[in-house]
Amino acid sequence: MTETAIIAAGCFWGVEAEFRRADGVTATRVGYTGGHTDHPTYRQVCGKRTGHAEAVEVTFDPAVISYDEVLERFWAAHDPTTRNRQGFDIGSQYRSAIFFASPAQEAAATRSRDARQAALEQDGGRGLLGRRRRIVTELAPATTFWPAEDYHQRYLEKRGQATCAVALRPS
Numbered sequence: 001m002t003e004t005a006i007i008a009a010g011c012f013w014g015v016e017a018e019f020r021r022a023d024g025v026t027a028t029r030v031g032y033t034g035g036h037t038d039h040p041t042y043r044q045v046c047g048k049r050t051g052h053a054e055a056v057e058v059t060f061d062p063a064v065i066s067y068d069e070v071l072e073r074f075w076a077a078h079d080p081t082t083r084n085r086q087g088f089d090i091g092s093q094y095r096s097a098i099f100f101a102s103p104a105q106e107a108a109a110t111r112s113r114d115a116r117q118a119a120l121e122q123d124g125g126r127g128l129l130g131r132r133r134r135i136v137t138e139l140a141p142a143t144t145f146w147p148a149e150d151y152h153q154r155y156l157e158k159r160g161q162a163t164c165a166v167a168l169r170p171s
Contacts, residue, residue, distance in 0.1 A: 002026055003062050005070045006033060006099040006142050008053035009078035010086025015056045017157065018077045024064030028154075029057045031147040033099055034138075040146055045093050054093050057145050067105060071112040074098065080116065081133040097138040099145075109139050 009015045012030040019025050032040045035051030045052045060070060078086050080096045098113075100106040117135045147153075 001062075002059050003067065004101060005058045005060065005067060005074075005105070006055055006101070006145055007058065007070075007074045008034070008055040008095060008097040008099070008138075009074060009080075010054070010094045010096075011089050012054040012056050012148070012152070015077055016154070019056060019058045019070075019073065020154075020157070022060075022065060022070075022073060024061045024069075025058055026061055027059040029145075029147050030152050031055055031057060031145050032093075033143055033145045034097060034140060038144075038146075042149055042152065046091070048091055048093065050093075052093060052146070053095050053097050054148075055097070055099065055145065057147075067108050068112065071098070071109060075112070075116050080113075080135045080137045081120070083136045095138060096136060097140060099140055099142040101142045106139065106141075113137055113139065 007015070016028045016030050019028050032045050032050070032052035033055045034053045035045075037044060037050035037052065040050045040052050044050050045054065058070060060067075078096060082096075084090065084092045084095050086094050086096075098109040100109050113135055120133050120135070
């Protein structure tokens with residue numbers, strides 16, 4: 001028996017690649033969720049008028065990897081303290097979000113978020129310019145997950161890339 005988690009943590013290509021490497025993950029799909037447009041396209045989502053986030057549907061075997069462990073990977077895969085931004089990607093489609101499918105997933109996501117926030121505060125919880133860092137991750141009920149176009153599925157894998165991180169050259 002498998003379970004499904006739907007998470008958004010910036011550009012879905014890198015997030016999908018991260019979860020495909022996890023033991024116990026049996027499938028991934030990239031797509032769009034959390035908005036108000038049916039059957040959105042990548043162009044529409046990037047146009048910032050659909051309300052959707054780029055998201056990854058992670059199917060996993062809970063006997064191998066628990067939902068709590070999926071959430072730990074989610075937190076480690078991005079910066080949950082930046083609103084509508086991950087790295088060079090800016091816009092609400094790149095927001096940090098957990099779309100829960102049940103009361104149990106909602107409770108686990110809330111516990112996980114609160115524990116992550118407490119850990120930030122224990123570490124000083126300060127970012128650039130001394131500002132207090134707050135987790136801005138949205139927790140919302142899962143709605144329709146619209147799979148992205150085929151060329152987005154396993155995008156990095158198809159191109160022989162492990163991540164979509166930009167390597168900066170030393171000056």
